[in-house]
Amino acid sequence: MADTTEERPGLTAAPVMRKASWRHIGPGIVVAATGVGAGDLVATLIAGSKFGYTLLWAAVVGCLVKISLAEAAGRWHLATGRTLFDGWRSLGRWTTVYFIGYVIVWGFVYGAAAMSSSALPLGALFPDAMDLKWWGILCGLVGLVFVWFNRYAVFEKVMTVLVGVMFVVTVYLAVRVAPNLGDAFAGLAPVLPDGSLVYTLGLIGGVGGTITLAAYGYWVNAKGWKDAGWMKVMRLDNRVAYLTTGIFVVAMLFVGAELLHSSGIAITKGDKGLLDLGTILEDRYGAATAKLFLIGFFATSFTSLIGVWHGVSLLFADFVAHYRPSLAPAGTPRDKSPAFRAYLLWLTFPPIALLFLDQPFGLVIVYGVIGAFFMPFLALTLVWLLNSSRTPREWRNGLLSNGMLGVAGLLFVVLCVQQVRELPW
Incomplete structure (x- = not known):
């Protein structure tokens, strides 16, 4: 095993417990913003358009x-001084085989999807400037240069600014459509209207749920939180981040319920559904x-792009550190290592070809199957x-954590089966 002392704090002395403070907040905002993409917001809009406020509870x-999953990932890093990939590796070689297959195929297809999603609003804002494909390439290259040359502190600040833009816009739209607060509060009661199961599972499992949840612990370490003394800070950071995500989701559900449900208007599935919403907003407001x-x-699309460019590249660099230490040498910051930069290039340049071609049918199927799992x-x-004994006893799961992670695991298994069934076999 390669030496990963850069990622591992000394665990011999008891860590100094730091008080939770708002001024430390950062990695949680990054992981939450990265996980919420344009497609997630469209799914929320469509749920609101079909069922009004009924699925607000979901x-x-x-x-x-998501709070439970991210907290667990962060707790592993802080309590053990080991990275998440290091933990997976301890469970057997099968985890390594799965991980490397996933990041290679997923990264190839996701790179094109992220560039396309970021290009759509720019094409609508500047319709005569250039073709959508070139907007997408520009977004990918800007993301590459930004992540390549900046350290985590700058990356976090830019992500926070973009999250601020997302927050202001979504809350403004929710207020503008004048939500019915009585119906909204009624939507907190867990009910399942006819035909709503798939949408309910999507709302619970889809928004903010990607491989970037696994990157949370790496961003925690990049922030300088290295041991269990930061546990209270991490937990506050995580809760604030997903409270912010919750506001995004509720705001878009309000927009879907008031603007689309009441008028019987349908929008396109996928990222292009947000362009449909833009047209409706222009006609109405x-x-x-x-x-x-x-x-x-x-802002929603580009935070996902640069978040994946940074976070999943950190995961890949950690993988390489265990098998090819020369490509992720100890003492070199992970986000400056050759392995980190190699994966950045993989996310950017090969996917550009998919912007000029229809995605190959077989690749779409493989991507869907691996991603669903x-x-x-x-x-x-x-x-x-x-x-397990891999985690110090005081930081192991309690009943609440096991319950939430168990529910999450079962939920994602059901979603996995559903997604595989819907693939274009």
Whole structure:
């Protein structure tokens, strides 16, 4: 095993317990913003358009599930001084085989999807400037240069600013559509209207749920939180982040319920559904509101792009550190290592080809199958790691953590089966 002392604090002395403070907040905002993409917001809009406020409770439960998953990942890093990949590796070689297959195929297809999603609002804001493909390439290259040359502190600040833009835009839209608060509060009662099961599972499992949840512990370490003394700070950071995510989700559900459900308007599935919403907002509230929304759409998409460029590259660099230490040498910051930069290039340049071609049918199937299995893999391996002797006894799972992670694991297994069934076999 390679030496990963850069990632491991000294664990011989009892860590100094630091008080939870708002001024330390950062990694949670990064992971939450990265996990919420344009497609997630469209799914929330469609749920609101079909069922009004009825599924609001599912959005709240979804945020609680993500809090539990991210907290578990952060707790593993701080309590053990080991990275999450190091933990997976201790469970057997099968985890390494799965991980490397996942990040290679997923990264290839996700790179094109992220660039396309970021290009859509820019193409709508500047319709005569250039073709969407070139907007997408520009976004990918800007993300590459930004992550390549900046350290974590700058990355976090830029992500926080973009999250601020997302927050202002979504809350403004929610207020503008004048939500019915009585119906909204009634939506906190857990009910399942006919035909709502798939949408309910999607709201609970989809928003903010990606491989970037696994990156949370790496961002915690990059922030300088290296031992269990930071546990209270990490937990506050995580809760604030997913409370913010919850506000995004509730705001978009309000927009879907008031603007689309009441009018019987349907929007396109996928990222292009947000362009449909932009057109509806322009007709109803004017061009200024539509442009503001497109700016928020871009912030949502671009935070996901640069978040994945940074976070998943850290995961890949940690993998390489265990098998090819020369490509991730001890003493070199992970986000400056050759392995980190190699994965950045993989996320950027090969996917550009997919912007000019229809995605190959076989690749779409492989991507869908591997991607569907990642969240159950994350939830269930965290249960395994945090209930074993690999974790110091005082930081192992309690009943609440086991319950939440167990529910998350079962939920993601159901979602996995559903997603595999819907693939274009």
